[in-house]
Amino acid sequence: MKPxxxxxxxxxxxxxxxxxxxxxxxVLFGYLFMHGLEVLNLPLIFGKTPPWRALxxxxxxxxxxxxxxxxxxxxxxxxxxxxxxxxxxxxxxLSEYAGPxxxxxxxxxxxxxAGVPSIVVGLFGFALAVFLHRHFSERIGPCLLISSLALSxxxxxxxxxxxxxxxxxxxxxxxxTAIALGATKLQNIILVLLPKSLAGVMSGIILAIGRCAEDxxxxxxxxxxxxxxxxxxxxxxxxxxxxxxxxxxxQYTSPEELQQGYGAAIILLLLCAxxxxxxxxxxxxxxxxxxxxx
Amino acid sequence: MKKLHELVAERLLCxxxxxxxxxxxxxxxxxxxMGLPLMRAGGVLPLVYSPWAPFQGSFGIxxxxxxxxAISLASxxxxxxxxxxxxxxxxxxxxxxxSRGFRRLIELMTGIPTVVYGFVGIFLLVPIVRELFRSGSGxxxxxxxxxxxxxxxxxxxxxxxxxxxxxxxxxxxAAEALGASRTQQLLHVMLPLAKKxxxxxxxxxxxxxxxxxxxxxxxxxxxxQVPTSVxxxxxxxxxxxxxxxxxxYESPEFRSIFTCGIVxxxxxxxxxxxxxxxGSAKDEAA
Numbered sequence: 001m002k003p004x005x006x007x008x009x010x011x012x013x014x015x016x017x018x019x020x021x022x023x024x025x026x027v028l029f030g031y032l033f034m035h036g037l038e039v040l041n042l043p044l045i046f047g048k049t050p051p052w053r054a055l056x057x058x059x060x061x062x063x064x065x066x067x068x069x070x071x072x073x074x075x076x077x078x079x080x081x082x083x084x085x086x087x088x089x090x091x092x093x094l095s096e097y098a099g100p101x102x103x104x105x106x107x108x109x110x111x112x113x114a115g116v117p118s119i120v121v122g123l124f125g126f127a128l129a130v131f132l133h134r135h136f137s138e139r140i141g142p143c144l145l146i147s148s149l150a151l152s153x154x155x156x157x158x159x160x161x162x163x164x165x166x167x168x169x170x171x172x173x174x175x176x177t178a179i180a181l182g183a184t185k186l187q188n189i190i191l192v193l194l195p196k197s198l199a200g201v202m203s204g205i206i207l208a209i210g211r212c213a214e215d216x217x218x219x220x221x222x223x224x225x226x227x228x229x230x231x232x233x234x235x236x237x238x239x240x241x242x243x244x245x246x247x248x249x250x251q252y253t254s255p256e257e258l259q260q261g262y263g264a265a266i267i268l269l270l271l272c273a274x275x276x277x278x279x280x281x282x283x284x285x286x287x288x289x290x291x292x293x294x
Numbered sequence: 295m296k297k298l299h300e301l302v303a304e305r306l307l308c309x310x311x312x313x314x315x316x317x318x319x320x321x322x323x324x325x326x327x328m329g330l331p332l333m334r335a336g337g338v339l340p341l342v343y344s345p346w347a348p349f350q351g352s353f354g355i356x357x358x359x360x361x362x363x364a365i366s367l368a369s370x371x372x373x374x375x376x377x378x379x380x381x382x383x384x385x386x387x388x389x390x391x392x393s394r395g396f397r398r399l400i401e402l403m404t405g406i407p408t409v410v411y412g413f414v415g416i417f418l419l420v421p422i423v424r425e426l427f428r429s430g431s432g433x434x435x436x437x438x439x440x441x442x443x444x445x446x447x448x449x450x451x452x453x454x455x456x457x458x459x460x461x462x463x464x465x466x467x468a469a470e471a472l473g474a475s476r477t478q479q480l481l482h483v484m485l486p487l488a489k490k491x492x493x494x495x496x497x498x499x500x501x502x503x504x505x506x507x508x509x510x511x512x513x514x515x516x517x518x519q520v521p522t523s524v525x526x527x528x529x530x531x532x533x534x535x536x537x538x539x540x541x542x543y544e545s546p547e548f549r550s551i552f553t554c555g556i557v558x559x560x561x562x563x564x565x566x567x568x569x570x571x572x573g574s575a576k577d578e579a580a
Contacts, residue, residue, distance in 0.1 A: 007477045014387040017379020018396060024444050025403060028414050035417075089310035097304055098311070108570060109315040115498075115562040116321060117505030119532045123555045126539070127324040153317055160314070186300045214407035217507035217532070221539055242409045249416050249512060265413050269406060276405035280398075 032269065036262030044263045045069065060229055065264055067229050071144075071238040074231060075219070076212040078148035083155050083208060088201065090156075091163025096189055114157035122221035125150030129222065142223030145234040150218050155208035162207070166200025167193055203279040210275035214268070216242040226251070241268050322559055329552030346518045353550040359557065360520045361528035365438050365510055366503035368524065372443030373450055373499065380447065381454035386480035397455065403448040412512035415441040420513065429525050433515035436524040442509050450499040457491025458484050494569050501565045505558065507532040531558055 003011075046054050047063030054061045061067060094103055125146050132140040140146075174196055178188045194201070224243040231238035241264055248261030332353060344354030380400065384393045419440060424432030461484055469479045507530075515527025516537060529537075531554040538551045 003475065003477065007475070007481065010382060010477055010481060011387050013375075014379045014382035017376050018383040018388070021376060021380055021403075021444075021447060022396075022399065025399065027418070028406070028411070031414055031418050032410070086310045086314050089307045090314045093307035093311040097307060106311060106315050108566070109318040111566045111570060112563055113315075113318045113321075115501050115505070115566050116318075117507070117532060117558050117562065119505070119507040119535050120321065120325070120555050120558050120562075123535060123551065124321045124324050127328050127552075130328075131324075153321075156314055156317070184297065184300055186303050210405055214405075214409070216407075216409045217536065220507075220536055242407060245409050245413050246508065246512065249413050261413065265410050269410050272405045272407050273402060276402060280401060 029269075032262060032266050036259065036266045039259045039263040040266060044260060057230065065241065065244065065260065065267070068239040068241045068244040068264065069267075070230050071224070071228075072213055072241040074144065074238070075148055075151065075240060076209055078144065078234075079151035079155065079212045080205065080209055082149060082152035083159055084205060086152075087156050087159025087204075087208075088163055091160045091167065091201075092189060092194070094160065095164045095167035096185070096193070110157050110160055113153075114161070117217070118154055118215050119217040119221070121150050121154045122218040124153070125218060125222040139235055141235075142221070142237070143235045144223065144231050144238050147219045147222040147224065147238075150222050151212050151215060154215060154218055155211050158208040158211060159201075159204050162204025163197070163201050166197035166204075169200070170196055199282050203282040206275050206279035206282070210272050210279070213275070214242060214272050216246055219243055220246075322556070325552050325555045325559060329549060329556060332549035332553065353547060353553075355531065355534070355550060355554055355557070357518050357520050358529050358531045358534045358554060361435075361510075361514070362504055362530040362532070364521055364524075364528060365435055365442065365514060365530055366500060368435060368439035369442035369446060369503045370496070370500055372439060373447045373503075374496065376443065376447050377450035377454055377495075377499075380451040381458065382480060384451070384455050385458040385484065386476045400448045400451050404452070406445075408445060408506055408508045409512075411441050411445050412508045415509065415513045423525075427525050430527065431515060433513055433527055434525045435514060435521050435528045438510050438514035438528075439524070441513055442503050442506060445506065445509060446499040446503050449502055450495050453495025453498060454488070454492050457488040457495065460491065461487050490572060494572060497565050497569050501562060504561055505532065507536055511536050 042051055043064065045051075045061075045065045047061050047066070049059050049061045049064070049066075053059040054064075054066050090106075094106055098106065126142060128149070129140060129142050129146045132146075170193060174192065175188075178192045179185075183191070219240055220243060223237050224240045225237045226239070226244070226247045228237045228239050245261055245264050245268060248257060248264070252258045252261060344356060346354055346357050380396070384397050384400075388396060415437065419437055420432040422432075423434060423437045424430070465483055465487065466479055469483045474482065510530040511533040514530065514533065516529045516533055517527040518529050518534075519526070521528040535551045535554050538547055
């Protein structure tokens with residue numbers, strides 16, 4: 001039997017949509033690599049400074065991405081350090097301790113938090129900096145510390161959700177075995193349940209790292225600047241890769257600077273793609289679920 | 295009897311859960327406190343519908359609200375058919391190897407940084423739009439909506455695929471036993487059953503579109519005006535916050551961005567609760 005018109009149209013439509021999206025990705029990657037591939041080398045990162053002297057912090061890098069890369073690295077490291085303990089603890093609490101009513105309320109709050117636009121989180125970070133400046137110390141302004149705190153708020157739902165989901169996904173036999181052997185609830189969680197759900201937890205953390213590295217809106221409001229060199233302390237301003245890309249796109253003064261922008265975009269793109277693939281390799285299909293658990 | 299350290303651990307976990315959920319409320323509280331002076335001066339409603347004229351002392355964010363709605367709805371109009379097609383391709387149309395590969399590609403796309411989308415948009419799409427329509431700088435509502443549409447398509451497609459996946463296999467087997475082809479199963483069994491899950495996907499994608507800053511900031515032209523055509527520049531709430539941050543602190547202009555923040559927050563709240571309400575209604579029906 002020949003398929004009717006509606007069915008043939010559907011098939012055609014599906015392939016067309018698929019091709020269109022694939023083409024869009026191909027154009028994005030192709031365009032970036034076409035323009036940026038030739039600058040992808042060590043001078044892109046270190047400028048004229050010898051790489052090992054820059055890495056040992058003996059010499060400041062002026063014409064390279066090194067300060068931006070270092071800033072992003074520090075930012076991600078700090079944000080993840082704040083977010084992991086709180087996120088893990090909250091995930092464990094939600095899945096193992098919370099009663100149904102408490103869980104409903106907290107779930108709703110984290111759903112909201114996961115959906116709050118990053119610029120609003122940035123605004124909160126800024127307001128926090130102003131608050132601390134007024135009431136605690138004059139030295140606190142928008143800085144690395146505030147940015148990393150705000151970013152950790154942004155990625156907290158990722159870690160909570162993946163921890164909670166992978167704990168709740170454990171089969172009953174695994175849950176009950178250690179308890180039946182006389183383990184306490186806490187021993188069971190630490191020695192059995194968490195190790196068993198490590199894959200899910202890790203993938204959540206890697207997704208969170210990717211989100212931290214990628215986000216521009218939060219850091220724009222909380223202390224990133226176009227040129228600061230390496231951050232000297234937690235309370236100093238810093239450079240970051242995504243902000244550098246944004247800055248170059250509107251403020252470039254020479255073709256060479258624009259080329260650096262292409263290079264930076266490729267580096268960020270590859271970094272995020274790698275992180276996502278890693279998270280995906282560890283556990284499949286979690287990438288979009290942070291926004292809502294069906 | 296529970297041992298002491300068990301109790302301490304439980305309290306600590308509880309504390310961190312309470313602290314992190316309190317952040318959700320703290321964000322709103324900070325926004326309201328910071329935005330309060332301006333709201334007290336002119337009332338809340340005039341802020342929302344009056345025009346933006348800082349020199350006349352009017353800080354209404356109406357143009358930005360319209361800009362946000364226009365750009366995100368336009369991107370949704372572009373992304374919805376695209377996502378529908380892609381999810382059809384993954385769920386039923388393509389052979390399984392192609393479908394798996396394509397799904398990987400889409401999952402990879404969710405990780406592309408928005409600033410990279412914006413960057414490529416500026417240097418690739420903006421000149422094309424400028425040449426094609428011969429109007430203005432090429433930075434327009436349409437340009438931003440096009441890129442934003444591509445940006446939200448992967449999220450929406452994955453949610454669509456999820457709601458197709460949740461359909462019990464027995465339903466599909468029954469249809470197949472009656473002689474339905476894969477496409478017929480898709481159109482007459484999967485699509486009607488997945489409607490609700492798909493609506494969730496659309497809503498969450500809309501949330502992403504409204505919440506995104508960089509694409510609109512880089513591509514929409516940022517003129518403070520109510521756009522009358524898709525080729526005109528527009529400014530979104532998110533871009534407005536980013537742009538005004540450069541202005542000096544304590545000015546009323548500056549205060550208005552907290553009103554924008556509150557509007558965005560309330561929008562998120564609404565989307566989240568609508569999605570949750572739909573989810574629990576589904577649970578009761580099942």
